[in-house]
Amino acid sequence: MSDQLSLTPRQRDDLRTIAAMIVPASDEYKVPGADDPVIQADMLATLGRDTKLVTAALDHLARLAGQPLAGLDAARRHAVAQEFREHGGAAAATLVRVVLQCYYRDDRVLHSLGLELRAPFPKGHVLPDGDWSLLDPVRARPVSLRRAP
Template identity: 75%
Template sequence: MSVEMILTPAQRDDLRVVAAMMIPASADHDVPGADDPDIQADILATLGRDTGAVAAALDHLARLAGKPLADLDDAARDAVAKEFRATGGAAAATLSRVVLQCYYRDDRVLRSLNLELRAPFPLGYTLEQGDWSQLDPVKARPPMWRKVT
């Protein structure tokens, strides 16, 4: 079953609206918004195991809005988005992750960031060294898992 059949037309419209709210187009940086048709097609094509969570997040948004989010004006959308961030839970986090991952693998976006149009592996990317001491509190915590016997 294709994602188009799993996500309703209203959910796809709301996905486009949410993506545009998250990452609008920028003429200054010459990049599309996350509502760009190519980016939206990538999102729909790669939802896979996240389809259920994304559909749940979009349904939650529509419930908060009282109708499809795409049918609201900008001010009402912003109010719904604020409530959604507070109440969306794991489904909202999944929706955000899906939009971001597809946006930041778009060739136009990578070019604007001066990144090579290639997979990060096997060559990898050089990262600046950070302050590793920030991990000290985490390292000092006792284990949070049960030992396997």
């Protein structure tokens, strides 16, 4: 069964609603919100191992709201989101991570951030040299893996 079919229509509606609350659209930066249909499709298509925690988070939201989240007025929706943030635990953290990771890999969002629209490899990204002495404790450890011939 695909991940998209793992969510009920109510859960998909609540996902869209909470995603818009996490990352609203911005006219100033000319970017969509996380409730954008393309970003939502990416979320649903790539839930994978996070499906169980995301559905748990959405069910928790539904219990707090007592009705579909989108049906609440803005003040009540905000109060539900605040309570969810405080008591949602790992499921809430997973839901937020899923929303953010899908949002920040959207081409329109990357373009607005001035990032080149490409995969990080094979071209790679150059990182400034850091303090290599931070690896000294690791280098000082006894070898725990066998060496390749």
